[in-house]
Amino acid sequence: MLKRKDLLGIQELGCDEILEILDTAESLQEISSRPIKKVPTLRGKTVINLFFEASTRTRTSFEIAGKRLSADVVNISASTSSVSKGETLIDTARTLDAMAADCVVIRHSSSGAPATIARMTKAAVINGGDGAHEHPTQALLDALTIRQRKGHLDGLKVAIVGDITHSRVARSNIHLLTKFGSHVWLCSAPTLMPVGVEQMICDNSQFLHTTNSIDEAVADADVIMMLRVQFERMSESFFPSVREYFHYFGLSRARVHLAKQDVIIMHPGPMNRGVEISSEVADGPYSVIFDQVSAGVAVRMSVLYLMLGA
Numbered sequence: 001m002l003k004r005k006d007l008l009g010i011q012e013l014g015c016d017e018i019l020e021i022l023d024t025a026e027s028l029q030e031i032s033s034r035p036i037k038k039v040p041t042l043r044g045k046t047v048i049n050l051f052f053e054a055s056t057r058t059r060t061s062f063e064i065a066g067k068r069l070s071a072d073v074v075n076i077s078a079s080t081s082s083v084s085k086g087e088t089l090i091d092t093a094r095t096l097d098a099m100a101a102d103c104v105v106i107r108h109s110s111s112g113a114p115a116t117i118a119r120m121t122k123a124a125v126i127n128g129g130d131g132a133h134e135h136p137t138q139a140l141l142d143a144l145t146i147r148q149r150k151g152h153l154d155g156l157k158v159a160i161v162g163d164i165t166h167s168r169v170a171r172s173n174i175h176l177l178t179k180f181g182s183h184v185w186l187c188s189a190p191t192l193m194p195v196g197v198e199q200m201i202c203d204n205s206q207f208l209h210t211t212n213s214i215d216e217a218v219a220d221a222d223v224i225m226m227l228r229v230q231f232e233r234m235s236e237s238f239f240p241s242v243r244e245y246f247h248y249f250g251l252s253r254a255r256v257h258l259a260k261q262d263v264i265i266m267h268p269g270p271m272n273r274g275v276e277i278s279s280e281v282a283d284g285p286y287s288v289i290f291d292q293v294s295a296g297v298a299v300r301m302s303v304l305y306l307m308l309g310a
């Protein structure tokens with residue numbers, strides 16, 4: 001069992017905790033291929049999905065994960081909750097606590113919102129993505145996908161390409177992969193690379209590299225992780241045109257051939273096809289994008305089990 005009340009980010013997790021989550025996810029994966037995909041482990045527990053931002057993968061896979069473990073799962077979205085009438089985040093959290101929720105999964109546009117809720121509630125809080133801060137279960141499902149394809153998480157070259165500035169997925173993956181000694185190459189347009197990103201992981205800075213050349217980032221890479229251009233978070237133009245963006249930073253088949261022969265192509269979704277990745281690459285033989293989605297159910301079952309199952 002995890003010896004922590006909340007899962008707020010990868011930064012505070014030790015390698016032993018990450019491996020425990022991945023090992024448990026692997027052992028739970030089999031449940032999803034059974035004719036009756038349900039075990040009674042979390043019977044009597046209540047999980048609340050509190051999503052203040054849109055989501056398909058994270059919200060649905062937490063719901064499926066909870067239900068496969070027999071928890072009662074309730075979904076709340078901002079538009080249908082009393083938040084739309086002006087209720088504060090903290091009053092919302094206290095209200096859910098008064099209903100004896102065992103776990104709250106929260107997604108919010110503000111970095112730190114899950115940590116605020118965690119301080120105000122007795123329930124376990126899981127960060128389902130907060131602003132540009134962290135998306136811990138995404139990095140865990142990415143790590144499970146990589147480990148199942150490559151056999152290990154150390155010594156790999158992982159290129160993370162795209163809108164780094166707005167990406168909580170990039171931050172969580174940087175923490176996780178460098179903890180295990182993989183080299184992470186961040187690549188983006190200069191306008192989409194956060195200033196001072198190299199200082200983000202002082203302890204393991206030798207494992208973090210930055211470049212504005214996608215060809216340099218993907219050369220001999222074991223893993224290429226493409227990031228969505230997050231147009232909804234941009235109040236100004238960060239590059240001249242989508243056509244130019246794909247020309248300089250998009251993943252085409254020709255660029256895939258610069259990587260190792262057994263490279264895997266990842267994307268957290270949702271994808272902007274033709275912007276950061278071509279359809280022939282997204283649907284091609286190196287793509288593991290839908291394996292990531294399957295791994296997401298197992299990882300979220302694992303996290304719920306390790307946090308609530310005792």
Ligand code: CP
Pocket residue numbers: 054055056057058059129138268269270
């Ligand atoms: N990867 C991810 O977080 O996807 P959703 O926004 O669909 O949850």
